[in-house]
Amino acid sequence: MLLGNINVPVEARVVQKRRAPDPAYFLGAGKALEIKEYSMPLGVTHLVVDDFLTPTQKSNLQKLTSLAVWDRAFVIMKIFERRAVTAEAKLQVELAQYRYEIPSLKGLGHQMSRTGGGIGTRGPGETEFERHRRKLDRRIKSIEKSLEDVRRRRGERRDRRKRASVPVAALVGYTNSGKSTLLKTLSKDAGILSKDQLFSTLDTVARKISYRDGSGYFLLSDTVGFIRKLPPELIAAFRATLEEAAYADILLIVLDASSDDPSSVFDIVLETLRGLGADGVPRIVVLNKTDKCADGAELTAAEFRARGERPVRTCAVDGSGLPELLDEIKSLFAESVAAEPQKDIS
Numbered sequence: 549m550l551l552g553n554i555n556v557p558v559e560a561r562v563v564q565k566r567r568a569p570d571p572a573y574f575l576g577a578g579k580a581l582e583i584k585e586y587s588m589p590l591g592v593t594h595l596v597v598d599d600f601l602t603p604t605q606k607s608n609l610q611k612l613t614s615l616a617v618w619d620r621a622f623v624i625m626k627i628f629e630r631r632a633v634t635a636e637a638k639l640q641v642e643l644a645q646y647r648y649e650i651p652s653l654k655g656l657g658h659q660m661s662r663t664g665g666g667i668g669t670r671g672p673g674e675t676e677f678e679r680h681r682r683k684l685d686r687r688i689k690s691i692e693k694s695l696e697d698v699r700r701r702r703g704e705r706r707d708r709r710k711r712a713s714v715p716v717a718a719l720v721g722y723t724n725s726g727k728s729t730l731l732k733t734l735s736k737d738a739g740i741l742s743k744d745q746l747f748s749t750l751d752t753v754a755r756k757i758s759y760r761d762g763s764g765y766f767l768l769s770d771t772v773g774f775i776r777k778l779p780p781e782l783i784a785a786f787r788a789t790l791e792e793a794a795y796a797d798i799l800l801i802v803l804d805a806s807s808d809d810p811s812s813v814f815d816i817v818l819e820t821l822r823g824l825g826a827d828g829v830p831r832i833v834v835l836n837k838t839d840k841c842a843d844g845a846e847l848t849a850a851e852f853r854a855r856g857e858r859p860v861r862t863c864a865v866d867g868s869g870l871p872e873l874l875d876e877i878k879s880l881f882a883e884s885v886a887a888e889p890q891k892d893i894s
Contacts, residue, residue, distance in 0.1 A: 550620070551596060553627045559592050573612060574605045584613040594618060600777070603652040621648055621779035628782065636698055636789075643691045644785035646684050695785075702752075706795050715766040715881045716754075718796035720821065722813050723773030725804045726836040729864035731755060731770045734874075740770075752792050759878055760871055766881065769796070774820045783823065794826035798880050800873075801833050805861065806840035810848055830884040832876055833859040839866060 551558055564579045573580050574597060583595060594616045595609065601619040609617045625645055632638045709716060719727040732740040735755035754769040771789050783790065793799060801817055803810045814833065821827040833852050838845040838861045845861045852859040860876050862869035 550598075550623050550627065554623070554630060556594070556596075559590055560586065569599070569605075572605065573608050574599070574601055575609070577612065580609060580612050584615070587613070587615060596623060600779070606652065620777055621781065624775070624779055625782065636695075639691050639694055640785045640789065641782075643688060643695070644779065644781040646688050646691075647781040647784065648779070650681065650684055699787075699791075702792070709767065715798075716796045717766055717768050717798045717800055717877060717881075718793045719768065719770045719800050719802055720793050720826075721773060721800075721802035721817055721834075722804065723775050725773065725802045725813075726864045727770050727773065727802045728753075730800075730802060730834070730836065730862070730870075731768055733864050733867055734768060734870060752789050757874075760874055763878075766877065768800075774817050776816055778820065783820075787824075790824055791826075793821060794824050794829065796826075796829060797884060798877065799826065799829045799831040800877070801831050802836050803833065804837050805835035805845050805848055806837045810835065811851060811855075814852075830880055831858070832873070832880060833857045834873060835859055835861045836864055838869065839863045 562579070562583060564575055566576065570576050575583075586592075587595075592615065595613055596618045597609075598620050600621055601609070601617070606617050606619065609615075625641065625648065628637075628641045628644070632641045706716075719731060721727055728740055731753065732738070734757050737755055740753060740755070752769055752771045754767050756765050757768045758765045769792055771792055772786055799821070801814065803813055803817075807813060818827055821829075835845055835848055835852075841848075849859040849861055858876060858880070860869060860873045862873055864870075
């Protein structure tokens with residue numbers, strides 16, 4: 549599923565059952581050699597592991613199989629790189645890539661061990677690794693400073709909204725669950741990007757949403773989607789974007805109701821929110837894409853009610869369930885947000 553998002557064809561899938569990953573190769577050495585023998589006559593060039601590899605495991609696998617080795621973190625970063633459009637998103641992806649690269653530098657081979665001298669180096673004993681590491685460190689510090697400015701500006705906007713008593717809801721959930729389409733439909737803004745692909749949204753997008761009875765409004769923000777085993781480097785780099793959820797008054801956790809196991813996906817979302825300090829924010833579970841599972845949506849909703857959640861069934865494409873969602877949002881705001889007169893900030 550992930551490789552299709554960067555147009556990489558898959559020749560074959562290999563599954564190995566082990567009690568624990570091999571410390572040296574992740575896969576067993578025998579299985580790795582089987583992959584090499586299978587790949588050579590077919591002209592396969594890459595081995596992609598759907599998990600995180602240590603630099604040592606990656607280097608050993610490459611040597612043993614003679615294939616370029618990618619892990620899950622690298623593939624997800626490649627998808628983010630393709631989706632990044634704004635300067636902020638590009639900076640965050642670049643930061644994540646550098647943080648991912650640094651631990652692997654020592655495994656790049658003999659070229660990273662050569663010493664040299666000259667202008668801009670620290671002396672004849674400095675290695676290529678040390679020079680490259682210093683270069684990356686400087687760039688990381690520069691990006692972190694820029695992103696800290698982004699966090700500061702976002703904080704100032706939040707303070708203005710708080711002073712104006714503007715309620716804020718945030719859309720969170722698994723990537724490609726329909727969050728952007730929900731925002732697009734609720735806001736009636738055709739300019740919002742919504743595509744049937746992973747991570748189509750990498751920036752925070754906020755729109756003013758009015759209640760259908762005209763009794764008020766709230767701000768609804770959309771941000772980057774979650775996924776199973778999201779690389780920690782990306783979570784850290786996108787923290788300025790992701791932490792918008794922690795500052796929202798309520799969360800709308802959007803789930804694809806037609807997926808195989810919405811409850812398990814919900815648990816992954818909660819785990820990510822916990823890492824952001826946002827798992828305690830009042831929430832509504834939005835069971836979206838009900839047009840694809842009309843018969844099973846009510847059963848799924850009942851399961852979430854049994855867990856103490858507040859589920860609402862919707863279809864962002866045709867608008868069904870959105871009036872009920874707006875009513876539920878209004879009700880939850882009434883419970884969790886102090887009722888104060890709103891000042892129009894549009």
